[in-house]
Structure formats: C-alpha cells, structure tokens
Amino acid sequence: MSIQTRSPQFRLAIFFIAASACLTSAEAAKSSKNKPPARAAQAQGALYATREDAMLFADDLASRRNLDPAWVRQAIGQSRFNPTVSRLMQPPTKTFVKNWRAYRSRFIDPVRIRAGVDFWQANRRTLARAEAEYGVPAEIIVGIIGVETIYGRNTGSFRVMDSLATLAFDYPSSHARAKERSDYFKGEIEQFLTMESRRDADPFQPLGSYAGAMGMPQFMPSSQAKYAVDFDGDGSIDLWNSPADVIGSVASYFKAYGWQPGMPTHYPVNFDASRLDMDALMAPDILPTFGVASFTAKGAVLEGPALQHPGPLALVELLNGPDAPSYVAGTENFYVITRYNWSSYYAMSVIELGREVAQAMDRGTGR
Numbered sequence: 001m002s003i004q005t006r007s008p009q010f011r012l013a014i015f016f017i018a019a020s021a022c023l024t025s026a027e028a029a030k031s032s033k034n035k036p037p038a039r040a041a042q043a044q045g046a047l048y049a050t051r052e053d054a055m056l057f058a059d060d061l062a063s064r065r066n067l068d069p070a071w072v073r074q075a076i077g078q079s080r081f082n083p084t085v086s087r088l089m090q091p092p093t094k095t096f097v098k099n100w101r102a103y104r105s106r107f108i109d110p111v112r113i114r115a116g117v118d119f120w121q122a123n124r125r126t127l128a129r130a131e132a133e134y135g136v137p138a139e140i141i142v143g144i145i146g147v148e149t150i151y152g153r154n155t156g157s158f159r160v161m162d163s164l165a166t167l168a169f170d171y172p173s174s175h176a177r178a179k180e181r182s183d184y185f186k187g188e189i190e191q192f193l194t195m196e197s198r199r200d201a202d203p204f205q206p207l208g209s210y211a212g213a214m215g216m217p218q219f220m221p222s223s224q225a226k227y228a229v230d231f232d233g234d235g236s237i238d239l240w241n242s243p244a245d246v247i248g249s250v251a252s253y254f255k256a257y258g259w260q261p262g263m264p265t266h267y268p269v270n271f272d273a274s275r276l277d278m279d280a281l282m283a284p285d286i287l288p289t290f291g292v293a294s295f296t297a298k299g300a301v302l303e304g305p306a307l308q309h310p311g312p313l314a315l316v317e318l319l320n321g322p323d324a325p326s327y328v329a330g331t332e333n334f335y336v337i338t339r340y341n342w343s344s345y346y347a348m349s350v351i352e353l354g355r356e357v358a359q360a361m362d363r364g365t366g367r
C-alpha cells in the first residue's frame, strides 16, 4: 500500500463510510468483542469451498505467491460468507447529517482519555523513541490508537478470513464501485495469507473489524505488510500484543505518507466577509492547496504563526448538524492523518484526543 498505488483510496473510501455514515454500526461491531456471546459476529453463511470463483482465485493466488495450493484452498474454502459484514458494507440508505460535536463526543470521553494516559505512561520511552526515529509526535500516535481501539480494548470480533472473503467474493453489488472494492479485498486476502503462511500461523485465528482491519492500530493486511515494524526487536511483528510494535508501526505509516516533523496539523481560521470566496476555498476539499497569500486573499483570516506557515493549506469544514459549521486551516500533516482514515472528522478526533491525553498527563504526573 504505497502512496502511489490504488490501495489507499480504496481503504480510505471504505473507512469513510465507516467513519461518517455508519459510525454507530461500525462502533457496535468493534465493541461487540466484549459482549457475550463473543462469537455472535462469526459467520453463519456458506463455505467458500462451494464457490468455483473463490477456488479458482485460491489456485491462482497459490501459484503467484508460491504458496501450498492445498493450504490456500483450505484457508479460502473454509471461510464463510458473513451476512453482517455484507450488511455493514452496504451504502447507507438514508442521509446522515454530519455532526462534529456528536462525533467528537463518541471518541473523546473520560474513559478513553484515562486509558490514553495509562498507555502513554506505560510506553513513555517507546513513544519517545518513535518520535525521535520517525518524527511523529507521541500525541498523534496516542490519538490514533485511542480512536481506533481504545488502546487494544476493541480490536474487532470478526474472523479476518470471513470478512476478507465476504468482501472479495460477495461485495454488495448495490455499491457503485463493487468491482474495484472486490479486487481490493482479493489483494488483502493475498497479503494476509502470504503473511500467515510465512509465519506458519492459523489464518482463522485472527479476529478483526468487519472490513478485516487488525490489531490495536487496525491495520489492513496490506498496511501490515508494507508499514508494520518490529519495534521491540523480538524478531516478529505483533500488532495485537506488542504496544511497541504498534507504536512503531503507526509512526512508520505516518512517515511513509509524508508526515513532516514539527509542522502543526492545523490553525484556527476566521473569515473576512468583504472578500470571502467560499466556493474557491472549499473547492479542493481537504487537499492542502493554498499558500498563505492566496488563502487570505480569498477571505480566510489567519493569525500569529499561521501567517508564517511555509506550505499549502486547506479549508477544513466540520458540520455541526443544524448548527453553524466549524472551520480550521488544515496543513499537510492534517492531510496525512486522513490517509489513515479518509475523514476530516476522524483526523480531528485523533488530534483532539491526543491533545486531551497530553493535557491530562501534564495535570497529573507530568510527561
């Protein structure tokens, strides 16, 4: 999943749905891990062994990756269609009114902040080492892991193989880009089985989100293959049980997507109604496009250090339901956070959770 390949957009498009439209169901799917019976999310549908297209894919994959064909056929053949996965991936049937304050309150609460403080204190030296090596602040890494899984508490309860197979071979046809998505998930099966084969593991062991995202940082298999690192140096990568591997891997992901050390994620922005060209400011969406001079000429008003910002900026709009939207000037680092999950609401939650945890640290034992 390099920056140039097709994969990020697919992953982002998928998670945009999860984050913006189906948040409630996605959250429910994640949190179902802790509710008995834990196996409720497991597939009840047909085995893919009965599907000719799936078995042909298995043979082709085994040949291309030089894997044992019988093992691959078994792994794909014993995967089951999961109707819950399919339902969660359906396009939303009604329009949701986005609401930043509601979104924020789901991710930033005393329980998550407290868990963030505990995580930071327990991994202080590793976070500092990741910051030194990759240039990504501890605050951002702590924000990501907290928003994704509350520091490993909710890593998902779907068998990864069932999720990936369901989305590879039965992507909801009601979706406009079902073929592309299905190809993306076939690629994820390929990455996943290659990794599992290499470490001689049982592919039915890992559980993840309904989209097949795994472990404390909810990496897709292709992200794990490309960006995950063995940051505790024990010779293997464990994104479920090694906070160090998780911290290093998140930092590695951000560095690969262009995180710039020392650059703020965003600045406050106001507007000068007398010269405001909102259409022009909103046109590039969250892609940083405007230099400070051009940004302010179109009616955005910046103050202090923002006026010296050297790179391009984007006007980021966060809707607040029926109330007036919130706006910030997003930098290239804000954009990098959206490469983890394609949503400005997600990015802002990560930033604000990280900041809340940092402030709680400062109020408490200190960093």
Ligand SMILES: [Ca+2]
Pocket: 229, 230, 231, 232, 233, 234, 235, 236, 237, 238, 242, 245
């Ligand atoms: Ca390790």
